Amino acid sequence: MTDSSAVRSAIQQLMPQLRQDLEALIRIQSVSADPARAGEVERSAEATAGLFRAEGFDARIVRTHDGAPPAVIGEKKGPEGAPTVLLYAHHDVQPENDHAEWDTPPWEPTERNGRLYARGAADDKAGIIAHVAAIRALGDALPVTVKLFIEGEEEVGSETLPELLATHKDELAADVIVIADSANWDIGVPALTTSLRGLVRADVEVRTLEHGVHSGMWGGLVPDALIALSRLIATLHDDAGNVAIDGLHSGPAADIDYPADRLRAESGIAAGVDFIGEGSAVARLWTKPSLSIIGLDAPKVDGASNTLVPAARAKISLRVAPGDSAANALDCLARHLEANAPWGAQVTVTPVDTGEATQIDATGPAYDAARDAFTEAWDGTAPVDMGVGGSIPFIAEFLDAFPQASVLVTGVEDPDTRAHGANEGLHLAEFERVCVAETLLLQKLGSTTL
Template sequence: MSELVQKVRDVLPSVRADLEDLVRIESVWADPARRGEVQRSAEAVSKLFSEAGFGDVRIVSEGGAPAVIARHPAPPGAPTVLLYAHHDVQPEGDRGQWESAPFEPTERDGRLYGRGTADDKAGIATHLAAIRAFAGRPPVGVTVFVEGEEESGSPSLGALLAAHKELLAADVIVIADSDNWSTEQPSLTVSLRGLADCVVEVATLDHGLHSGMWGGVVPDALSALVRLLASLHDDEGNVAVAGLHEATAADVEFPAERVRADTGVLDGVTEIGSGSTAQRLWAKPAITVIGIDTTPIASASNTLIPRARAKVSMRVAPGGDAAAHLAALTSHLEAHAPWGAQVTVTPGDLGEPYAIDATGPVYDAARAAFREAWAAEPVDTGVGGSIPFIAEFAAAFPDAKILVTGVEDPNTQAHSINESLHLGVLERAATAETLLLEALGRS
């Protein structure tokens, strides 16, 4: 095993160089102007795995972003492992807030900064390192599946899985798109919340009115919307929508000091909700207002606003049903309209939560690989965010064992400015995956 670990270290410089080249490609599928960059990214990923020794590499699309499927056949009697990552990235936001250019990978203090350095082009790098460590001849069958629209909710994933089910069929699925407990301790993700969102519009007038002439008599839509949104939580910050599911979180210690350190909560701001941090973060529903459409301040006048809209995002606890939760949220919004305001709810995206029974030989092998690569005991954790495609994989391949791993850590700042990858975590994650493939080949 020590020889295999050394081989991972030997290939990491070339893997890092290829990762940096991928980061320089602005593969933001959510931006129509950069769809060509997403195609260029898929072509670059395809080339990397072709050069790594995969004989069957193809770029596929089923009405959405281009994805890459690369296949290495299993030796006789060996299982097939599907290695998942995605090559699309989040928009970079305000470039002026980045300490270095978002699409120019830059190392500072052992971290590689840039959009997609961690989420999730480092997942591609992890798979590439494992394949190169075996000189392109892994002891198991390997199918690499690199999606191109995960950051947009994977809308065409179901069509991809249906159209290429035989190509993607596997005994074990490794999804490298999650977090680690710290830069020194790995995590195996065993539960994920789902997602349901909607746009709520409040109307109180058929046209704007002078606020001096009618203020205090006629309600404006924005004030009504604010009161309606405030009804979504009680005074402690718990979700106040009736009929929502609550699960049980993994039993881990999550001190308040870590919450403040990991999130950047401002002085004087308190946590919301009741129960342990793990319970609130991984096993209870959460509701967030993520956007409002109304008159911007620069354009404001003394006018009662007739209409206002907000986008409301809900996280669904494992074991809950996303569609049922969206129906409960819709009913709450319609029932709590203040002052008789007209409320219209437009449903948005749905993503199912998922809980993994992480017991059995495959998970034992994964934990052993983590221990050797990290020299630390792995932690079973949940994820507060959503990776809805995991439920789709589980439905498409019900007999496969699913391992959710990753290269992120609490300081990664995925989706935010100054996203970064801890280079030590990349090495340990690549080593763990390589050791896992070796163990699965022996078994």
Template sequence: MNETELRAAIDREMPGVQADLERLVRIPGIAFDGFDHSHVERSAEAVAELLRGAGLPDVKIVRAGGQPAVIGRKPAPPGAPTVLLYAHHDVQPPGDLGQWRSEPFEPVERNGRLYARGAADDKAGVMAHVAALRALGDALPVGVVVFVEGEEEYGSESLDTLLREYRDELASDVIVIADSANWDIGQPAFTTGLRGIVNAFVEVRTLDHAVHSGMFGGAVPDALTTLSRLLATLHNEHGDVAVDGLVRGFAAPLDYPEDRFREEAGVLDGVELIGTGRLVERLWVKPSISVLGIDAPPTAEAPNALVPAAKAKLSVRIAPGDNWKSAYEALTAHLERHAPWGARVTVTLEQGGEPCVIDTSGPAYEVARAAFAAAWDGTAPIDMGIGGSIPFIATFQEMFPDAEVLVTGVEDPDSRAHGPNESLHLGEFRRVCLAEALLLANLGRSAARR
């Protein structure tokens, strides 16, 4: 199929693709503990049915001790490459329902955007693959393996086992991971670097039991004050991370205007940004440490007593080129070394994931750049970093070292993935679907010419 035919095919398929996306986001498939995992099962079954309907003859639901994933396959014609298309069907919990303008699992279209949990991250990624397959139909010129994971938002705990168990079935020449973002509406991008992650708990203990704040306050350090002082050592006066031993890199010469960033992040007027250096460096190639939560008595229930122990959850994003195990060791050493007033400090790992750098010099990237530029009517894609983490990309790189990895996505700066009022820009979604269809078609033509 040529470009004109593919554009017409995508236009023909988009109403059905959006309707199926809306059906998919109505399933609250949350893999976190404490949620009804039968919905994750329903979500996997719905994805499997969509892949069968898109023309894949070999579709199955698989698992390796965790939540269900879906693998769909169609063999390559002789001499053609095989392309692995990745997405995930599980979603984040909705969070505070009071902050949503509409029900999180009831899709609502407003001003050209579709609002719902998972509408962007990452059920639109699933449907971009389906849209491309539907548009190409029997004219699909390459082999395809669609791999849709079921626990990405919960840490992909069983993914490594799945990849190793089904390695031969997943083997491919090109891997397209549809779980990232574009630079802006109207500006496509490939993600070429991602930070890694270390999530850990730090507990501070100063007493073996709570004691009267009047009788003992002034001489005995309470655990909350002690924890606060310890957390304050993680950054210097400029807001840069002060933990020794973490890698810091250099970002591409891409301008990220501060006013745009403040608006996209929702920073309140008068609040200063932290850190030094260009914004893209702070966000993509330097470490960051955030306090995600603290275990302590709620204010409404707190007695007049000194708290004996307090616990915080830390999220450390590590730069490309770093290693999560060494970063965890550096964090632990810093916290133990800076324990205020001799307090007992215990650091416990929750999870770690590697950062990655993606090589964009291969022939598949040349084909992809042309496909994306065509889908965005002549606007060439840029290479960008991402401050977030997709640790399994490093696993794909390790297991399939000869495959080219392309990281794409459907999100834009206002998608608000993981937050209330997550949404998908429907105009950009159409371009994503067209770009993937063009990519598959062009990869087939490129192989035929060789």
């Protein structure tokens, strides 16, 4: 198999079985955030290992300690002296949440209009099957040594990942790491992800009273915590919607047009609502910080009494621009909140979790091979070097653990995938192109001096 047409033909013939393997994985409810489904996560790891064992890998399940989430590692040897490629994906998935929000059952893969809908269909069980596809298409003609790391806790923060990488560092060492957990720019337009924002999540509590008191007796003199929290939250953005926290980093973005009509369609923004912030759309999404309030603890509207609320809490999600650190962002956020407390309200900031931003220098022979492979797989359309506004903190872990490796961040998602939400869907034609591209990539890396 030496040309793209042969690869395309091989993948096309394999697609029915690949689709069957994907649907079998999807039906396993491997929700790592749900302790009641820990057995399903185990079953998912076993099924994943079985897929690669069938292709000649010595795949096995590893974990840091009893009860820790299961990962799958393995290896299949290529020619002596050939480059080594580590393939990453994750087999755990997000909770499906309210089934009523799904048009079809979340654990039963259903095809509609060229998409396969189910939880995990794209994020990230299709990433696993894309790896399987390339290995299966190449068969005994594998041109590189391939190693595996299929994680089982990505959706809950990859807590044990640093220890796993340290423990199995020699087994996982590679010249190139392919991380299949991102997206393409559009249907018909591939991408390499070269930057991702980091993440700081923190809870802020505002207290104005030792206990609730009658709003009529004390209102007008004593501030209630909800008003104080609202005023504090309002200081986090300027009038244009830019994050107004001193000390945060912003960087330049690629010169990529993101048309307003596409932005409105893909974001789901309501009619008449304006976008916030200043600068290009991709800068606001990829290389500038953003801040959202993703949760509030306060009395419900239904049944609320005429009582001044003594304390209120909010959960803050701060996306950290590439070039900044999570530690600096957390420090800047805490200082801002404490300095802007209205009326002397007591403010307590409690960090929840953090993840580092990533900036990849996507130059060199491995990236050249990837761009050539993607261009061929997408019929002459070259990949976009894109940023991602979301956070994949484990990529920084791989960069730290294997600083000499070329890290290629790819994926199967598209702008309408709806990962983490209801009606998550995989575009099947794009998925086939992803499988072709990865097969071509392994071929090209086999003949590349790295």
